[in-house]
Amino acid sequence: MSFLKVEHIHHTYFTKTSATTALSDISLELEEGEFISFLGPSGCGKTTLLSIIAGLFQPTEGTILLENRSVNKSKKKIGYMLQQDYLFPWKTIEENILLGLKIFGIEDSAKKEYAFSLLEEMGLKGYEKQYPKQLSGGMRQRVALVRTLVTEPKLLMLDEPFSALDYQTKLRLEDLVSETLKSFGKTAILVTHDIGEAIAMSDRIYLFSARPGQIYQSFEVPKELRELSPFQARNHEIYSQLFQEIWKELESLES
Numbered sequence: 301m302s303f304l305k306v307e308h309i310h311h312t313y314f315t316k317t318s319a320t321t322a323l324s325d326i327s328l329e330l331e332e333g334e335f336i337s338f339l340g341p342s343g344c345g346k347t348t349l350l351s352i353i354a355g356l357f358q359p360t361e362g363t364i365l366l367e368n369r370s371v372n373k374s375k376k377k378i379g380y381m382l383q384q385d386y387l388f389p390w391k392t393i394e395e396n397i398l399l400g401l402k403i404f405g406i407e408d409s410a411k412k413e414y415a416f417s418l419l420e421e422m423g424l425k426g427y428e429k430q431y432p433k434q435l436s437g438g439m440r441q442r443v444a445l446v447r448t449l450v451t452e453p454k455l456l457m458l459d460e461p462f463s464a465l466d467y468q469t470k471l472r473l474e475d476l477v478s479e480t481l482k483s484f485g486k487t488a489i490l491v492t493h494d495i496g497e498a499i500a501m502s503d504r505i506y507l508f509s510a511r512p513g514q515i516y517q518s519f520e521v522p523k524e525l526r527e528l529s530p531f532q533a534r535n536h537e538i539y540s541q542l543f544q545e546i547w548k549e550l551e552s553l554e555s
């Protein structure tokens with residue numbers, strides 16, 4: 301039994317005057333603990349697919365099964381890390397990270413303790429009483445990750461979570477997120493425009509064709525790279541070869 305089963309997803313956005321087909325016949329499977337990425341030309345439907353997998357809206361056709369149940373019944377098992385951190389500016393860091401627990405009605409002392417231990421792991425001890433505006437972009441993203449992890453999601457949706465950060469912060473955060481997700485055995489889906497990021501962080505990469513998005517090709521990331529941290533992987537010879545291979549295919553899709 302696969303952890304996640306995406307079966308024959310088609311999606312068309314309808315307005316009063318138009319119909320835009322974003323996705324056409326997408327099927328894929330994901331095992332628990334795997335990390336996959338979606339890459340592809342702008343507008344090929346990556347975010348649409350991520351939202352459908354998360355159960356945020358129904359596809360025109362197709363089904364999503366998470367642990368063999370409809371994803372609509374499993375929404376609490378899904379966590380997010382997005383381009384924007386969506387921290388509440390009027391709440392302290394502590395209040396922000398405990399908010400998810402409050403919403404889920406699981407604000408017990410053990411969970412709170414867990415939240416504070418995660419903050420410490422992310423190098424944010426001492427910032428509990430500060431407000432988001434007092435933190436850097438990278439620190440705020442780390443708070444957003446803690447807020448997501450405290451609810452113990454089984455599947456993490458990462459929609460361009462590093463794209464608004466400066467390059468060095470992005471590289472540091474890629475390592476931190478990768479190490480954290482590996483240590484918790486979390487399953488994750490990353491949407492990115494960055495081929496290097498996809499290679500450095502994933503077990504497998506799905507390259508989408510231009511709209512309507514279809515899976516054009518999938519690439520397994522070799523074990524030699526997967527055993528390394530994203531930063532180390534970027535310096536490996538195999539990384540450059542895979543980068544060239546994916547770049548060539550992406551160029552052909554965008555031309």
Ligand SMILES: Nc1ncnc2c1ncn2[C@@H]1O[C@H](COP(=O)(O)OP(=O)(O)OP(=O)(O)O)[C@@H](O)[C@H]1O
Nearest residue numbers: 313314320322341342343344345346347348349511
């Ligand atoms: N709510 C909506 N109503 C109508 N069309 C939409 C809506 N959301 C997305 N689309 C269209 O569906 C297509 C896929 O959009 P989507 O945002 O999923 O692509 P993407 O691959 O994530 O894009 P990007 O890489 O630029 O972020 C695009 O043509 C977009 O304009």
